[in-house]
Amino acid sequence: MTSFRSVRLAQRPTGIPSPDTWAIESEELPALAPGEFAVGVKYISLDPAMRGWLDDRPSYLPPVELGAIMRAGSVGTVTESLNANFPVGAQVVGTFGVTEVAISDGSGVHIVSSDLAPLPAFLGVLGMTGMTAYFGLFELGKPRAGDVVVVSAAAGAVGSIVGQIAKINGCTVIGIAGGKEKCEYITNTLGFDxxxxxxxxxxxxxxxGTALKTVGAQGVDVYFDNVGGEMLNANLAYLSFGARVVICGAISQYNDTEITPGPSNYMNLLVKRATMTGFLVFDYASQFSMAQRRIGAWIAQGKITAPETVVEGKIDAFPATLNRLFTGDNLGKLVLKIT
Ligand SMILES: NC(=O)c1ccc[n+]([C@@H]2O[C@H](COP(=O)([O-])OP(=O)(O)OC[C@H]3O[C@@H](n4cnc5c(N)ncnc54)[C@H](OP(=O)(O)O)[C@@H]3O)[C@@H](O)[C@H]2O)c1
Incomplete structure (x- = not known):
């Protein structure tokens, strides 16, 4: 019998997860049932949303149960199979969890090819975060040429792609990011204004205010919010008439231990006849392949660069790697490569 290790939720954290949030356990791989296959996990996606899944409160997905393997998107290779649709050797993406080996019946699993793109891309620019950027911007932000688009967490997985797609669509793009290095990368390499x-x-x-003056703009037409808090409030103060505020996430609040007050400038939505709308990427799943083709073409044409931070380590590296999202220790999509 083969044994494998996985990361389970040992206790619910208060604030930033600490080592005792997690338990790393070894177990034997059970025999496969008909229709099942085993996946050797190679790349695990690190996502800010994981923090929310640790809390015992209603959300768009149920919380991870105490003692359960931590939920995560990942890419791996089929190592054993009793499912003809997923033969041994197939490369697959799915919600396999923070584990070295997962057993699946194929639900929600897709075959991917490293001939099309490096495997981590199926967790990033061609995966969940790329889809988030694409649908959040087009469906809710509705960018028009000449619009001013502001995006927060702009050097991250979602933000870096939002800004570049907005540039392709003729917008002026202002990014907000932490630190000189990230800012230089955003303007020099990604082409933000x-x-x-x-x-x-x-x-x-x-x-x-200074940023808008520098790019010669009167106000913000689209604010793509990944952070919440002060950034959301400042953008609300500068809305243009008919502006669209896209609520993608609020990472500045995910580890808060007390309820965060809402933005005081929200009445400017009324004054400027603006909208502020939240969305969830999974609601657009039926259109993912169209968006993947469009983004893939932009990458091939050199119009989109997809930054990635690939951390190599064993499954034990998951807890510390996850926390890098909350300290900003990542450029683009953060992925753990299981060695
Ligand atoms: N609605 C959806 O369907 C959906 C789907 C995917 C992701 N999201 C959301 O999209 C956002 C970005 O996710 P991502 O996967 O692309 O992560 P990411 O941007 O690659 O990583 C998170 C970044 O957030 C910034 N950050 C962390 N704490 C912060 C704070 N207190 N204040 C300001 N910035 C902070 C850091 O960048 P700096 O160094 O710049 O601080 C960090 O690099 C998150 O809010 C996430 O929840 C939503």
């Missing part, structure tokens, strides 16, 4: 380093002392509202 301006970057606000929110870690500088000047307040967000003042910095956004």
């Amino acid at each position: 301006y970057c606000i380093d929110y870690k500088e002392e000047t307040g967000m509202r003042k910095q956004l």
Whole structure:
């Protein structure tokens, strides 16, 4: 019998997950039932949403149960199979969890090919985060040429793609990111028009005012919010008439231990006849292959660069790697490569 290790939820965290949030356990691989196959997991996706899945509160997915293997998207190779649709050797993407080996019946699993793109891309730009950028921007942001698009967590997996797609569509793009290096990357490599380093002392509202003046804009037409808090509030203060605020996430609040007050500038939505709408990427699943083809073409044409931070390690590296999302220690899509 083969044994494998996985990361289970040992206790629900308060604030940032700590080592005792997790238990790393070894178990024997059971015999496969008809229709099942085993996947040797190679790349595990690290996502801010994981923090929310640890809390025992209603959300768009049920919380991870205490003692259960941590939920995660991953890519791997079929190592044993009693399912003709997923033969041994097939490369697959699915929600296999934080584990070295997963058993699946094929639900929600797709075959991918490393001939088309490196495997981590199926978790990033051609996977969940790329789809989030695409549908959040087009379906809710509705960008038009000449619009000013502001995106927060702009050097991250979602934000980096949002800004580049907005540029392809003729928008002026202002990114907000933490630190000089990230800001230089966003403007020099990704082609954003301006970057606000929110870690500088000047307040967000003042910095956004300067950014808008520098790019010659009157206000924000689309704000793609990955962060919440002060960034959301500052953008609400500068909305253009008919602006669209896209609520993608609020990472600045995911580890809060008390309820965070809402944005005080929200009445500007009324004044500017603007909208503020949340969305969930999975609602667009039926259109993913169309978006993957479009993004794939942009990558092939050199119009999109997809930054990735690939951390190599054993499954034990998961807890520390997850926390890098909350300290900003990633550029683009953060992935754990199981060695
Ligand atoms: N709605 C959906 O369907 C959906 C799907 C996927 C993701 N999301 C959301 O999209 C957002 C981005 O996710 P991602 O996977 O692309 O992650 P990411 O941007 O690659 O990584 C998270 C980034 O957030 C920034 N950050 C962390 N704590 C912060 C804080 N307190 N204040 C400001 N910035 C902070 C860090 O960048 P800096 O160094 O710049 O601080 C960090 O690199 C998240 O809010 C996530 O929940 C939503």
